[in-house]
Amino acid sequence: MHVISNGTWNEAAVTYNTRPALDGPGLETLGAVSAGTTVEFTLDGAIPGDGVYNLAIDSTNSSAVAYNSSLAASGQKPQLVLTVAAQAPTVTIVQPPTGASYFTGDAITLQGSAHDSAGVDLGTHLVWSSNLAG
Structure with a gap:
């Protein structure tokens, strides 16, 4: 071939x-x-x-x-x-901005976007997680 x-x-x-x-x-x-x-x-x-x-x-x-x-x-x-x-989606974190600092008790807004390789919005499938180590 x-x-x-x-x-x-x-x-x-x-x-x-x-x-x-x-x-x-x-x-x-x-x-x-x-x-x-x-x-x-x-x-x-x-x-x-x-x-x-x-x-x-x-x-x-x-x-x-x-x-x-x-x-x-x-x-x-x-x-x-x-x-x-399958290609991995592109994920962008919009909020919080890189390097932002917060105090205990502050409300933190998480915002991001995700798109597959064809440009389809996967935002409804985003799952946020964090740990104490950041």
Whole structure:
């Protein structure tokens, strides 16, 4: 499996002779694959974020193998399954300000904000805690 730079190919029109060049590094190598077997590729680190990515499968083995496209009239069609790691939310403490000092018995107002990586407000999920060590 390779990430390739050419994004101009068309699934409905590409042939062996018009296939894009394999110009990206190999990401994963599979062993022998039996007919009718589902194969999976791990793309850890190859897809750094939002965007359009082009992938290519190749083989150094002389045995024939065929993979269907999503346009295939019959047989198993490819399926893209993405599993993404959750990113920690961004939490900002607004009140009390950094370095503020208080006396015993002072009322302290706690205020903060939290957003996930998509910018969704998570403020209703904030839970405040403290200890004597601060």
